[in-house]
Amino acid sequence: MAWELTDDLESFMTVAEAHLRSRPVEHTVLLTLVETLRRRGLTAYGKEAPVFGAWRDHNGVVSGVLLQTPPHPVLFGEVPPSAVTDAVNAFGGRSLPGVNLPVPLVDLFVGPWVARTGATPGVRMRTRLYRLSALESPSGSTRPGESGDRALLLGWVRDFLADIGESVEDVEAVVDDALADGVVTLGLAAGAPTSMVMRTLPSAGVVRIRYVFTPVALRGRGYAGAATAAACAAALADGASEVVLFTDLDNPTSNGLYQRLGFRPVQDRTVVTFG
Incomplete structure (x- = not known):
């Protein structure tokens, strides 16, 4: 079980698209971000290259995704709790501006990340998705x-x-x-x-x-x-x-x-x- 991080949009979508489309309501932002990056190029949201991530479970099936468009926070899609804790290690050595996660999973990343980096966390926004x-x-x-x-x-x-x-x-x-x-x-x-x-x-x-x-x-x-x-x-x-x-x-x-x-x-x- 591990995250695969890449700056290659199309290779990411090859492995992650089925998972994204399996929960299109919850993944609405991720799907439209990908489409905008395809349409306007990888610098649509900033000068640095985006980071795409797919997490495979013990069966090798992609069951978690993330995307960061620097300088914005890392946006996690629908992910199991173990994928969130694995992401702390996957991003080791990188500087992160923040994270965007479902409420039940926030502490699984923020606590270990603060312990590892000494960063000072602050809540920027609390949002609700409506259908x-x-x-x-x-x-x-x-x-x-x-x-x-x-x-x-x-x-x-x-x-x-x-x-x-x-x-x-x-x-x-x-x-x-x-x-x-x-x-x-x-x-x-x-x-x-x-x-x-x-x-x-x-x-x-x-x-x-x-x-x-x-x-x-x-x-x-x-x-x-x-x-x-x-x-x-x-x-x-x-x-x-x-x-x-x-x-x-x-x-x-x-x-x-x-x-x-x-x-x-x-x-x-x-x-x-x-x-």
Whole structure:
């Protein structure tokens, strides 16, 4: 039982794709990260090469995966507990900025890693993965994003990232890809855009809602709810078998909104950084 780490995306997918697609809801981020790296190149998220990992059990079957796109934390997929403890040794000698793991598994990595490296751990974010059960559509006017919205979307994506304390290497690529793929939905008031929602293209049948943003002055009026519902409906109409999203557990407003729209909890995760 051991991790196989590589910087070769295609060799990783040769051995890990079946496992990724066996749990497409839980692996939604990993699957879309891989597709973005294929589309925009291995430097899509930073200048350093990504690290891909597949863990084989005692039968030689891949039953765990991970991916790091430096300088971001290591993202673990669905993994058995023994794979998490093995990862501490697999990453020995490397400098890690942090890890992103399902809540029950966090301490299995963080404790041994801190003991080995002397790093100072800190919780950066607690997230919850939701799956759409039955869509409840609030009233509100929406429309698909268009090329003429590009400048507005660039500003809103940057504001969204600032709100959550995240960064993206190339915001222009994010917006241009979303417009080209037709996966932008805008909330409207009197015909003017009031909120933004983007979604991923289907990956193993799963679409993820992301970049949900309303400017501060327009919040609390239901614009994001209407846009999110419209984005979900568009994804289902395009053939998605599942629609999912992540929320910040420290934001009760968004968690309440998505549950009212028909989303139900699947999994909680914690992002821990190492000082």
